[in-house]
Amino acid sequence: MSRSHIIKGHICHAPEAGRLEIRENAFVVCEDGICRGIFDEVPEKYRGLEMADCTGKLVLPGLVDLHIHAPQYAYRGTGMDYELLDWLYKVAFPEEIRYEDAEYAAKAYGIFAQKMKKSATTRAAIFATMHTDAALILSDEMEKSGLISFVGKVSMDRDAMPELTEKSAEQAAAEARRFITESAARAYRRTKPIVTPRFVPSCSAELMAELGKIRKEYGLPVQSHLSENPDEVELVSRLEPEAAFYGDAYDRFGLFGREGRTVMAHCVYSTPEEVRRMKENGVWIAHCPSSNMNIASGIAPVRRYLEQGLRVGLGTDVAGGTTESMFRAVTDAIQVSKLYWRHVDRDAKPLTFAESFRMATKGGGAFFGKAGSFEDGYEFDALVLEDASEPTARELTVRDRLERAFYFELDRVGIVMKFAGGERIL
């Protein structure tokens, strides 16, 4: 498949904080998988490349989902009358137990990967379950989907249901290693393993120490959950009295940024100390507004994080979130920021569309390297979007069309082309 091409259309991206750049009827060039920038006319040296004429359509970077649970996809949109800890035991854990069965995993992950392929997401950081074989099935399916993803076999050796608890820290560590080495053996081009302690309540200090060693030994990134819910934060302080704060329980074992790239989902209740540590350590925050509403966690102070220069991307957090639509995540983030401003902190200005769009593209993209923007040198992830399915009597600017495409979740119906890492996958 060719990894060099040009797309003509209304090119929209957000290279700088708080500002959209929209170039109408322009050309975006991809050379061997790498973006070479946006041009009003095709430069001489690229004139031989294949051209997709998408005049009048919207062209935007692929979206980056920094937090999603593949095994929870099967029940998304159900069981929404619970709060976090109840929801885990009554809905999430019973479903995750089923992934011991490879046949069930193959069916469920097949559906998941197909839906991800059709979505606006080009890159994702994904949780599997604790089952190594099922996590490898998920990796196979994601590789086939064409998305670029980190897949994590979940590590958890305490405090869940017995059928969903690894027998010991040693066994859990051995399985984490097996997942990594088998992933490597499969020589994926787009899919990489990521160290995935479920969250502090599910991982003993012994297991955390082992995962810290594994992370270092293989040079892998880390993903987990942080300060999602007040009861959970309280539980962590009881379980790990030696940790100065929730995030410190990861940091003590080398699982909280610094030399290892780390993304932490939620951060709704991070203390000033924890925020300072995230900043120092360069930890990414996966802001998951839909999930934070659905399981009544609350609203993360994202404006504050942006002001302080933290690294923030967006996550759908299926199935705390109900949909894999990153367009929805973008508008949810705006909506909850308005409620946060109104009801919690009148100095925390609501997010603008441009700001939320940026978190979902270049913001989260940075976790993967140079991704989520059409700047020269970025990996080429792109969507071409048709928005004619929503007629209007009004003449709309391209800026308006982009905004309403997100509010209408036209990613569900309007994606006509999709590229990840320069390769066309839709």
Place this chain on the structure above:
Amino acid sequence: MSRSHIIKGHICHAPEAGRLEIRENAFVVCEDGICRGIFDEVPEKYRGLEMADCTGKLVLPGLVDLHIHAPQYAYRGTGMDYELLDWLYKVAFPEEIRYEDAEYAAKAYGIFAQKMKKSATTRAAIFATMHTDAALILSDEMEKSGLISFVGKVSMDRDAMPELTEKSAEQAAAEARRFITESAARAYRRTKPIVTPRFVPSCSAELMAELGKIRKEYGLPVQSHLSENPDEVELVSRLEPEAAFYGDAYDRFGLFGREGRTVMAHCVYSTPEEVRRMKENGVWIAHCPSSNMNIASGIAPVRRYLEQGLRVGLGTDVAGGTTESMFRAVTDAIQVSKLYWRHVDRDAKPLTFAESFRMATKGGGAFFGKAGSFEDGYEFDALVLEDASEPTARELTVRDRLERAFYFELDRVGIVMKFAGGERIL
């Protein structure tokens, strides 16, 4: 068109507060437009009626949108970076001015009515603009759509843009009368006029007094806005110092319930006095969670209203809301109630799916009489919904399928039949 028929399927409705009734593979009977109840077997006397075999599909009452602005439909999903008063002047009012042009109105309202026809909504209370001729065009289009609706020519004689302000209270009252008499002359079967002062800031006391007379003279219902935003509430207290509270500025003129059925949109900042008056006067509240997020108004204390026995339905409030999807309104109401519980009032329990579903069906339906339920004697509004477009590896209960259909907004793609007042319109 036959107004008598039977639908077989999984029948779901919410006749009692807080509880769904789900009858699997059952029969719901409509006789001459009136529901005769749900049966496990078709009773002898109905055996001759035409039967739609929708085995396995979801069958639910049509949804009731208690608050939507038809002229704002054209720009829905754009201009979402503003708060209420700015948004009115920069986005809403400039668009509404265009409805002076009948050709534009015909085009825009034609699109609106077609989208409403395809939506889950079977009944709606709709704002037009101040332009009488355009409001009649909207009424024509709604009548053709098959929905059952109240359409209001908006009355506004002060404090908007000059091009969107009626010249005097007398002229505004004369136009309100002209709208009502011309509506009557068109002998609609499904479409009725409703007295529609835009909101207190846009209506002089003289105009309010005239509208109160008109309401009484024609025996019409009333719709308007109430206590949506703190700045607006403050503005009303300055403009109408004689009113004890915002709602009193309507009540003084007989435009706030009592003998005249009234629905007030929003009620985010209603004082205890105002709430008491709404209860005494039997005023309906149109809760519009999407709009309240988008224009940063805040979260209405719906749990409190339900506890106090107020009449509450849901509205999409396009284009403060971005979509006409009442399924989305149902889940938005749940989501914001969770944030309200978490961040504003820990004694206000989040809404359950059953409660929100009920507000959107029987709750709002009561504004139209007996509607929004499959009980014997109710007007027959129904949807048949196909949810197979969202595959899952899991076996779902009918209750789960219903919940996820709302979270996935399957009203956008899955409606296979739609009936309003016993007549099939899709």
